[in-house]
Amino acid sequence: MDFEALTKYSALHPKPAGLTLQYGTAGFRSKAEQLDHVMFRMGLLAALRSRATGSTIGVMVTASHNPEEDNGVKLVDPLGEMLHPSWEEYATQLANAEEQELQKTLTEICQKAAVNQQKDASVFLGRDTRPSSKKLSQAVIDGVSVLGGQYHDYGLVTTPQLHYVVCCQNTRGQYGKPTLEGYYQKLSKAFMELIKKSPGSGEGQRHLKIDCANGIGALKLSEMQPYLPKEVLVHIYNDGTKEKLNHLCGADFVKVHQKPPKGLDMKPNERCCSFDGDADRIVYYYTDTAGHFHLIDGDKIATLISIFLKELLAKVGQTLKMAVIQTAYANGSSTRYLEETLQVPVHCVKTGVKHLHHKAQEFDVGVYFEANGHGTVLFSKAAENTIRQLAKEEKDDAKREAAKVLENLIDLINQTVGDAISDMLVIEAILSLKGLTVHQWDAFYTDFPNRLLKVQVADRQVIDTTDAERRAVTPPGLQEKIDALVKKYKFSRAFVRPSGTEDVVRIYAEADTQENADALAHEVSLAVYHLAGGRGAPPQPL
Ligand SMILES: CC(=O)N[C@H]1[C@@H](OP(=O)(O)O)O[C@H](CO)[C@@H](O)[C@@H]1O
């Protein structure tokens, strides 16, 4: 390591003294002006991680659905997964080392992680459309370069596109070509093959209105449009030319507020969807003829995909094990529908994509979605091989056709991470093949009324949880209080947990009516305020 160069370059990306940040659920997130040193150091870390794994590592500069003034960074591991947890800790140590400790911290990481300094390092970079992203990604490049690493800057890409190219590169093209063109070609080809078989094929066009949160999704979707078949017409709204990123729009806004985004005119029963700021989440929605808004969230997307997969797996006649992975935020009604009506096993894990992804890898076919719309489907290598072989060689026509549909689905879904563009195409293909309207899809089950709130406390880590975050172990008395409150309402449930991305405690409640869900959530938030060191004024009823 050239320590002289390191010291020189690091001085150009100084760490504000005393500032500490943590590599959380989604990497580092903060105000953009606090992140220059973090970016430089994540460039350093990516180079080390690349040497340690002998693979290309991705670095994405984005703060997803957070306000435009924020930014963030996350590292992408060799197969397109989230950074390994042991390295999250190194990331935090490196980001928080004071200037004079930087060398020592780097040396320690190299020792602990057995990094061979002689190896080549290769890093792929991507960034979202935030005004601060360009400069911050330059800081990443400085970090990679000072350690003698090579980099390829993909510039403006969606987060899932970066995951995709990293995976393609490290599988030597097995997963696809590591270019955006390769991504567009692979997905559009699989999509075309799929919808060819739909009953209404050739009878006019399917329209879909997409709110792109004034973010990267708009740019990449319009790049992809020429690749899409003429049967599908996507109409892009909130393309970032007029309004601010994520402001009153995008998947997170629509999910949290349960109302339509600004800037999208909806006619009754029209199918609409929203991406988030880096296009790794998607939710659908529509208004009915009475003007009521209906949200179709990640749980219902998982349900649609599961129904479709289950039918196909039955048709190919293989005993492939399928499961759905959710978090505690999944609506109880979705869990019940999946388990009882569809008879699909459901597993609940801790919040955060990495936990869902990890669990989903245990099955032949693992469908995972967070309620907020982040999700995908994973196929085990063995399942994928079986399906591809059946698609090629199976004599029975019905079985072979079903295997072909599955094969195209495997190619259409981005197995590295949740991907709004890929998920949208999967959903559109399934709706088209099954001849379902958005209203019919929505009617699979009715969500239990629910409410998500947040409360500020002095130190959110005083709340410790267990049972996939559904029960609070500390502070003393909190869980007992929640249990007593829940008993007051019918069909109710509630839980609290410290957020991994914001300095708040999140409260979630479900009950038989919206009024009761709101009241329960409010009462639980008061309990948190009083028992977990609430800050500022006590929470007010909605
Ligand atoms: C309730 C909720 O939506 N939580 C989100 C949010 O995490 P928190 O740890 O709750 O802040 O951001 C994560 C990263 O985007 C996402 O994975 C997760 O689902």
Ligand SMILES: [Mg+2]
């Ligand atoms: Mg996102």
